[in-house]
Amino acid sequence: MNKQELSAKINEVLAEEFEVDIETITPEADIKKTLDLDSLSLVDLVALIEDTFDVKIDGQDVSKIQSFDSLYDFVLGKINA
């Protein structure tokens, strides 16, 4: 899976789960602001990524990621690990 396919898939599942307009998800946008994430809903993001791409990720790592572009790179790194 290349980055373009992966980012399209991530955007699609995030927009559905967090009930936001997919157009608001841009590479530079802030994840927490765009998805209206708080400390309770961060785990939903982790579970969704794990479930969609069949990877294990650390919640601590994810909480440090700010932009969607960084998230794509992070997930890509996990898939190719």
Next chain:
Amino acid sequence: MNWEEYFHIDRYTEEDGTHIFDVTLDPACDVYRGHFPGKPISPGVCNIGLILRCAEKVTGSHLRFTSIKQCRLTGLVTPSDTPHLTVEIQTNRTDGGTTSLRAVIRDSEKSYMDLKGELEDAD
């Protein structure tokens, strides 16, 4: 559970389709013996029950939940620190005979519970 031991309704009003219940929790309720010994905290499920009992006042029927889409517990409720609560309820009767419910429990300081669910007549 005897819900009259858990809370009583001080006032019930309606404003633009929102049903507003001012309630008071009773610290003598039996649940606090075990939740938790020496540290009374109102169980989240009792506040879900509080919403259900208030919703029954709105519809005038005996109700039960068929589903709870989301219920966020956003603050600690105790009968000593937060005895006076406001329950705000919006209901919408669906074609299938169920009632969709949106409810918030709060006081002047903050909100404690935010619930979206579906109800049906229990009888």
Next chain:
Amino acid sequence: MTSFSEKSMPERIDINDLIPQREPVQMIDTLYEATTEEAHTGLSVSRDNIFYEGDRLSEMGLIENMAQSAAATAGVKNHLLGIPPSLGYIGEIKKCIFHSFPTDGEHLHTYVRYVSEAAGVILYDIESRTDRASCAECRMKVFIDE
């Protein structure tokens, strides 16, 4: 649904060591299996139960049973570290569906599966059932008061 054998549990653990709830609101009476990843708990349903209403255990009873089962799973970690049970609070209940309600004399089995963890919040998938039928399922978020 998988049934766990009691032998698979590493050691006998007292429920009181895993959750701080006590009578009359303790809503699990048997612990068949508890690891940091999953748990299987039991409850003998009785009309004397505080959450028994009319002729059945109420929605609130089922939710509390699932919540305490999730909190017990979260409590296993503390137990393995040899420290007292922490107060595990439920932060959120999602996608909770009620299928049927257990009645007096039935035994409720509740299965908890760890899903993910982030920012001090643990996500569990839970299903509760009798020998006869599935009763309820939901996803719960537990946070621990350290």
